[in-house]
Amino acid sequence: MSDSPIWHPFTQHGLGEPIPQVARAEGAALYTADGRRIIDAISSWWVTTHGHCHPRIMAAVAEQAGRLDQIIFAGWTHEPAEAVAQGLRAVMPPELTRVFFSDSGSTSVEVALKMALGFWANRGEPRHRILVLEHSYHGDTIGAMSVGARGVFNAAYAPLLFDVGTIPFPAESAEQACLDALEAECAAGVVAAFIVEPLVLGAGGMLVYSAEVLVEMAAICARHGVLFIADEVMTGWGRTGTLLACEQAGVVPDILCLSKGLTGGAVPLAVTMAREPIYAAHWSADRARMFFHSSSYTANPIACAAAAANLAIWRDEPVGERVATLAARQAERLAAAATLPNVANPRALGTIAAFDIAVPDAGYLSDLAPRLLAHFREAGVLLRPLGNTLYVMPPYCIGEDDLDAIWSEIGRAVATIA
Template sequence: MSLKERDKKHLWHPLKQHQLQPESVAIVKAKGCILIDEDGNEYIDAISSWYTSMFGHCNDYIIEKAYQQMQQLDQVMFSDFTHQPAVELSEELIKILPKGQNKIFFNDNGSTAVEAGIKMALQYYFNRDEKRSVFIAFEDGFHGDTFGAMSVSGLSVYNGPFEEFLIDVKRIPTPDGNNHIDILKQLQLFTSTYKIAGFIYEPLIQGAAGMKIHNAEGLNEILKFCKANHILTIADEVMTGFGKTGKHFASDYIDTKPDIICLSKALTAGLIPMAITSCTQNIYEAFLSNEMAKGFFHCHTYSGNPIACATAIAAIELLQSKNIQDNIKVIAKSHKVFSDLIKIHPKVKSTRQIGVIFTLDLNTKMERYGDLRDKLLKFFMDRGVFLRPLGNTIYIQVPYTISKSELQKIYDTIEDVLEIV
């Protein structure tokens, strides 16, 4: 019996309606940008397996560093102990994080990184005897699937059954270069009406919303307003972090820096699950007290796992290497050339690009998870390219190690799919 047949007996996959989509592709091997299924078919991983494997699958350097760590220390609880990989990772990460970050808190994944950031903001004011319980977030934002992260997310396709259980969030539109004055008026109304604890945002680009890019100058004005009104700012860099936008972090494009940053995905190069919530010294000091209850009582069993830390250190080394930085520039330039070519196609509504992220919107209406979207997904897979449309949005977020021929095949496949739309 094949793997995909055995899969159906016990497994429940995420973001899937099993009655409509009964089978999953069984992947048995991955190397570089290539996924190989149980029948020997190869697929270019054009979205880096949800933006994680940015240095290619089974990267030899990452694997070697993880292997070395496995022989020294595998797992130890992080509540009462520390270790070399965690200490070194904190030192290396602080060097490249946006200015002002000074403390590192370990989590398991992107959702829990956001969850910790939300709890930090709420408890920051609680510890100061100031009750603030409302958050501000962008319309159509996505921050994860745990309850706090889900609360600040704005995509009802994920949140519908749970709306009545979520924390109070007020939403604002993303800045487009012309609307920031109206947004600031809206923020002024919110701050005069509600006790606002924090503003959480995906800096520059909203991933799950369809890779929508917003205006850096407008975002900076929003952040300045929040700072002036003592609203904590939380940058969700789970998707954008570690080079994807052309800089180490999307927040590097914005003058006003966040109080809290959420990190995961490419943090460990896709090898081992881990996440981090970083914060300023000021946030951290609000939790220092002679009262035990004012400490941050939030913990994950695998917090600060030594192997994951060693993997993250290796990923940061690769990120800063000349080879990877050069590759990021080459990919960005290639995307720009493709964008200029494809945006005049009558089936293309618009294109946008930043760093290694390229997006086009089809000139047709589609359900986020519908028949036409599934038809496109099948077309891509049949051509040996793994692209996962978000409704009528097709996006590329390739590994930094992709070859020119692999990248060209992705472009060619997108051009070909326009003929069936």
Template sequence: MTSSPIWHPFTQHALEPSMRSIRGADGAWLEASDGQRIFDGVSSWWVITHGHRHPKIIAAIEKQAATLDQIIFAGFTHEPAEAVATGLMKIAPRGLSHVFFSDSGSTSVEVALKMALGYWKNIGKARTRILALEHGYHGDTIGTMSAGARGVFNAAYEPLLFEVGRIPYPKPHHAQPTFDALEIACRRGDVAAFICEPLILGAGGMLIYDADTLREMRRICKAHDVLFIADEVMTCFGRTGTVFACEQAGISPDILCVAKGLTGGSLPLAVTLCISPIYDAHFSTDRARTFFHSSSYTANPIACAAAAANLEIWQTEPVIERILALSQSQALCLNELETDPRFTNLRQLGTITAFELAEVPPGYLADVALKLRARLLERGVLLRPLGSTIYVMPPYCTTKDELTFAYRAVSDAVDEVMA
């Protein structure tokens, strides 16, 4: 345990005064400074895909760092960025044709919102309203907080946020209210874009909806000329069982946000992909129509080298087979909880499983989350329950035995906490 002047994210230091020191990682495991091995059941906040320190990614980082570490991306380009853009064009949903680099999931969504608003302004149409799916979470910058659900995450910052139209979450087997609300909102004629997390709402509680619902929401937006933004920051690169979640619905968004697993989880990098008309609306001899967005580290060469190596891994290694194996192991572990009265609403999407504690009221601030995290760490498992919602999202290299170990730790920790 360490105590330092660092202010940690999503941490109430009055309740968690000391942070665990980690000195190493390999595969699906972390190594604490005291020597304890900890199973990374949340892929280090959903970013690690193949496993920690994949040798091809590490080698690419080392090679790139020895030649070009950083260059301003306005007026310049470099081979790693070109390789990433070219590679993404080969696997991205059809119709996406341009790639804009940024450095985090939040900024990739912020870029998407600005692209949408810039598109309508530059073609001379007064469309400024954003629609978003209820319970969504899109990041912690001002635009992304505005698009995300209002609540404890952003209540203090309400004066900074802009109004967004809320579309009801599509409940399983009862999505018609979602379709009706989206249809009515789009008919107003002032909607610039609709944003959603395809198939699963992450921080909102690992809420899952089906591919048919995603397909119908896309159809409604297209019918009313509303730009469709798919926030695949979490779902990209295999989490849901396919490279992109949109594939399962057979749809192509107008704008696609990608981050987290883009580099295999090794370095921060994000991209926002868009269709040609959005790029063309900004393409002009009039400099006032420039897309005004950047960060100092846009398309950092070292991060791009890691992403290029990740794309190569997807082409040369049996990643989908590993994902399928992990998904099957997850299903087996989840099945063993089916008759356990302590757990309810068991669900799975690809490599992700989630369930609730039956006797605990819902809510992100439920005290049980902190207690469970502490007990799980004692048992060598890193999980971060969302209030009473427990989820397991491990790296793709995870074995059946490692999963069994993690689920056994969950069972034991719940027994101790609920007692």
């Protein structure tokens, strides 16, 4: 048993694996309490975009902390929240007119699902079925787990999860099967919403599908009046090469979920944006039709200050150029890695590069991932495989030397472990 009382997420403490203590961070590097420098190859679980402790974001947080730390957001407002909402309206699709704050990706999804069901309930229409994409992941709260893939990670909680319709993942050989299944489900007339991770499924294994399929999925939903929810918690803020993944398909969802990079990864914050008819369905003199959702820290002023600073960075600095440069560098290194033995299905989208390690019995709970984790931990690289899938998703500020070091260690790991 550990001396620490902390229970860490997605960690089997019974394995006795070391848990390094990080003392500080800067740019693309973490520094441990014992003086080691660790390259952050996964943006600290996909959140850090511009780099750790970005001066503009840190200054905004410090300034706001001395002015207003927290205020109830039910019936009250504050300047940082108004700035974020207006800033989002300026850069997100104009059809998304309403901004609802929450505190994490999972809760932004919970909010989206409740918005969709509330929309139909307030219209008096019996639509209640939710459709999801095979292999998807949308978070670890109950509603978010319900609309994600079922497996060992949520089997114990099955009695809590509601039933959903699952659409086949649109791999190249299954694109039409995906679209046909979606058409059939939507035609039944009881589907409230379809939720997707646009273009790439993150925790499901960095599975990539085409923009053309995303276009068709959105069109099918529109044809049958089904609300289209885009979970851009991971894919947003430049990860796929554009501000939103949906941009690459010219698709505007009915409801959009954002978190992670919303504050540049500095502090927790999320928003769910919605088209005006969804807001209007809840607008009434009847208090029973209000949107019943909140948390104590909704639109926390300090978190909103960080998000406002992030939006300013996107406005004032050449973030798009940094994303494009990193995407090109990642593609080059992935192409080289693809020639290694046991490397299968190399794939890249924007700043995300991934491949599978082709070894027998390499499922999610095999010993491959722990062995890889140990290798990278000792080598000074933060990489966290998804079963037999290795991926690199670093902050946009990462330098050539650090990127080279990451991919060099990947090459060693594939050669010595796989």
